[in-house]
Amino acid sequence: MRVEIWSDIACPWCYVGKARFEKALDAFPHRDQVEVVHRSFELEPGRAKGDVTPVLTMLSKKYGMSEAQAQAGEDNLGAQAAAEGLDYRTRDRDHGNTFDMHRLLHFAKERGRQDELIQLLYRANFAEERSLFVEGDERLVELAVEAGLEADDARKVLADPAAYADEVRADEAEAAQLGANGVPFFVLDRAYGISGAQPAEVFAQALTQAWGERSPLKLVDQGDAEACGPDGCAVPQQH
Numbered sequence: 001m002r003v004e005i006w007s008d009i010a011c012p013w014c015y016v017g018k019a020r021f022e023k024a025l026d027a028f029p030h031r032d033q034v035e036v037v038h039r040s041f042e043l044e045p046g047r048a049k050g051d052v053t054p055v056l057t058m059l060s061k062k063y064g065m066s067e068a069q070a071q072a073g074e075d076n077l078g079a080q081a082a083a084e085g086l087d088y089r090t091r092d093r094d095h096g097n098t099f100d101m102h103r104l105l106h107f108a109k110e111r112g113r114q115d116e117l118i119q120l121l122y123r124a125n126f127a128e129e130r131s132l133f134v135e136g137d138e139r140l141v142e143l144a145v146e147a148g149l150e151a152d153d154a155r156k157v158l159a160d161p162a163a164y165a166d167e168v169r170a171d172e173a174e175a176a177q178l179g180a181n182g183v184p185f186f187v188l189d190r191a192y193g194i195s196g197a198q199p200a201e202v203f204a205q206a207l208t209q210a211w212g213e214r215s216p217l218k219l220v221d222q223g224d225a226e227a228c229g230p231d232g233c234a235v236p237q238q239h
Contacts, residue, residue, distance in 0.1 A: 001030070001033060001034050001035070001188065001189050001207075001210060001211055001214065002034075002035045002036075002037060002188075002189055002190075003021075003025075003034060003035070003036050003037070003186060003187070003188050003189075003207075004036075004037045004038075004039050004186070004187045005018070005021070005036065005037070005038050005039060005184060005185070005186050005187075006039040006040070006041040006171065006175045006180055006183050006184065006185040006186075006187075007038060007039070007041060007118075007183045007184045007185075008040075008041050008042055008043045008098055008102075008183055009098045009101050009102075009118070009121045009122060009125055009132070010043055010044075010095055010096070010098050010125065011043055011183050011184065012077050012081070012088070012126060013077075013183070013184060013196065013197040014122075014183050014184040014197070015081065015086065015088075015122045015125075015126050016077070016080055016081050016084055016086065016197045017184040017186075017196065017197030017198070018118075018119075018122070018184070019081075019084040019085065019086055020084060020197060020198065020199060020200045020203060021184075021186065021200070021203045023084070023200040023203075024200045024201070024202075024203035024204040024207060025203070025207065027204065028204065028207045028208075028211075030211055034207070036115065037109070037114075038105060038109070038114055038115065038118050039171040039174070039175065040102040040105065040106070040167070040168040040171035040172060041171065041172060041175050041180070041183045041185070042097075042098055042099060042102065042168075042172065043098075043183070044097070045099070045172070047096065047097045048097065049096075049097045049099070049100070051096060051097065052094050052095070052096040052131070052133045052134055053094065053095050053096070054092070054093070054094060054095070055070075055074065055093045055094065055095045056070045056071060056074070058095045059073065059074075071090070071091075074090040074091070075090050077090070078090040081126070086126070086127070087123070087126070087127035088126050088127060089126065089127060089128075089129070092129075093125070093126070093131075094131045094132070094133045094134060095133070096132075096133030097133070099165075099168065100137070100140065100158055101121055101132075101140065102164075102168045102171075103157060103158070103163055103164040103165060103167075103168055104117065104140055104144060104154060104157055104158065104164075105117055105118055105121075106164040106167040106168065107149070107153070107154070107157045107163070107164055108144070108147060108149060111148075111149055113147045113148045113149055116147040116148060117143065117144060117147035117149070120143045120146055120147050121143060124139070124143055137155070137158045137159075140154065140158060141154045141155055141158070178193065179193070180193075180195070182195065182196075184196065184197060186203070186206075188206055188207065188210040189210050189214065191210060191213070192206055192209065192210050194206055
């Protein structure tokens with residue numbers, strides 16, 4: 001079974017939702033037969049790369065709330081993250097463009113290190129004092145290396161604005177086709193969709209239901225025919 005997760009590194013509920021989903025997945029009896037693929041979704045695809053804003057300022061402007069209200073929301077998020085065993089800095093975080101991070105995640109997927117990198121990006125954005133957006137490409141290279149990628153390869157990806165750009169845009173177009181207008185958005189075997197950072201129990205129920213309702217393979221009866229198997233291949237008989 002395949003689970004696709006559309007998310008953005010700047011999305012705190014994606015950070016929390018990933019932990020809740022993984023809690024359900026860890027307890028799922030068929031865990032080893034589930035492939036998890038992370039898909040790209042930018043909350044602000046039009047934001048310029050150098051446009052970095054304090055999170056509280058961004059929230060106040062975007063939702064028309066006071067900074068005190070924004071801070072209360074961040075404190076609530078911090079509590080929910082802590083309940084999932086996650087570190088979360090409720091103050092002095094930045095917000096910015098995530099396109100290059102998504103491009104790097106597609107590169108990491110090719111190298112089999114996507115889940116490692118996305119977890120490190122989440123940690124860097126939500127738990128660490130250093131700004132993921134201010135320090136530039138070399139910070140992303142550091143995280144790529146920590147995820148098991150080669151530094152020079154990561155630099156080449158980041159230096160080429162076209163590298164994996166089409167893959168990011170394709171993910172975002174597919175999200176729109178599936179009706180996802182926010183993240184996190186989970187799709188199980190292209191049969192079930194789950195929107196938001198649901199409780200682990202909801203993910204567990206969805207995994208069980210999706211697994212149980214998978215269509216078994218139906219064989220078409222066309223009579224006996226030669227085939228190869230564990231004991232070798234049938235030798236054609238002359239007629």
